[in-house]
């Protein structure tokens with residue numbers, strides 16, 4: 567009888583999972599998936615992903631287009647619930663709690679796990695209202711409290727000095743980079759634990775991109791950040807850990823310095839050195 571050898575992909579997945587399990591010495595895991603698979607209809611976008619994401623650090627997801635980075639990111643605040651025909655297997659825990667359980671209040675989950683998208687999406691309202699609106703919806707009425715949170719959030723997103731004299735002007739009059747920082751201010755105003763960022767700087771010029779990167783480095787003091795990026799230099803500059811994905815599988819997850827200087831997998835090396843993708 568011939569023994570079936572595990573495929574190279576399966577071996578890589580196991581290695582990646584072992585690395586992710588052992589490398590976080592001195593950090594605590596905030597997000598953890600176990601054998602997470604996701605299909606859109608018949609098409610499998612994530613295959614048995616097991617990853618541990620550390621708290622209050624920046625983790626970058628990299629990999630060629632269509633490898634499942636955004637899909638995995640959207641699992642962390644159950645944004646995939648909004649898409650028809652999605653089937654998910656495996657576990658996702660945040661701070662040890664299963665977020666896939668029926669009892670989870672998804673609105674509450676999304677308050678804990680904020681999101682910033684590739685294309686900034688401010689409301690067609692004033693700069694002030696972009697932040698105050700959600701807080702008012704949550705029942706906050708005190709004007710002084712609202713003003714305090716708006717100011718702190720704009721300061722936290724490194725935007726206050728640029729907009730403090732025009733808080734009641736339309737947010738749509740801001741530059742693309744300012745609009746993206748406003749979206750980050752809006753995300754942090756409700757004090758999430760985690761901020762998911764899906765290519766937050768890909769539509770911005772180098773100066774606006776540098777501001778967002780600086781901001782991310784500052785935000786990790788308070789928040790856990792997971793960022794999808796196609797920009798290798800960006801991942802190398804701002805992230806502490808990097809996970810490399812390929813066609814729905816996690817190939818390698820390690821300290822960013824290791825991924826970019828001495829990756830374990832040849833596939834990772836080929837990708838980070840620009841040989842494919």
Ligand SMILES: Nc1ncnc2c1ncn2[C@@H]1O[C@H](COP(=O)(O)OP(=O)(O)OP(=O)(O)O)[C@@H](O)[C@H]1O
Pocket residue numbers: 606611629630631632633634635636637638649794
């Ligand atoms: N809403 C959807 N319905 C059906 N298939 C989808 C949907 N969203 C993504 N997919 C498919 O799932 C796979 C993974 O897509 P995903 O957007 O997660 O990849 P990605 O790595 O983030 O890609 P990119 O870097 O191009 O943004 C792709 O094959 C994509 O076509």
